[in-house]
Amino acid sequence: MVSYNTARQIWDTLEKHFTLEVSSKILEFMIKLQNLKKGSLSLNEYLLKVKQLLDLLAFVGETISPQDHVVAIFKGLPSEYDMFVILSNT
Numbered sequence: 001m002v003s004y005n006t007a008r009q010i011w012d013t014l015e016k017h018f019t020l021e022v023s024s025k026i027l028e029f030m031i032k033l034q035n036l037k038k039g040s041l042s043l044n045e046y047l048l049k050v051k052q053l054l055d056l057l058a059f060v061g062e063t064i065s066p067q068d069h070v071v072a073i074f075k076g077l078p079s080e081y082d083m084f085v086i087l088s089n090t
Contacts, residue, residue, distance in 0.1 A: 026062045029053050033064075037076045046076065 004010045033053045038046040050073055054064055064072070074085045 022060050025060045026057065029057045033072050036072070038078055047073065
């Protein structure tokens with residue numbers, strides 16, 4: 001920052017840096033959300049992990065629609081929850 005002559009130059013540089021940082025965080029959190037699986041987690045633990053990722057996305061300015069939220073939850077559930085998923089969509 002020492003080599004910049006104006007506050008505008010400093011601001012533009014910081015803005016570019018943090019825009020890239022935020023974009024990479026959004027991508028990281030979206031990928032984690034899409035790849036999240038319940039696995040051996042309890043249902044409460046799994047839902048908490050989904051909520052944590054949604055909260056992180058909101059923190060960096062990315063909101064997820066309620067429909068996408070539900071899709072993310074259902075996508076990570078094992079086949080033993082298929083009937084629940086089907087019934088909740090009727």
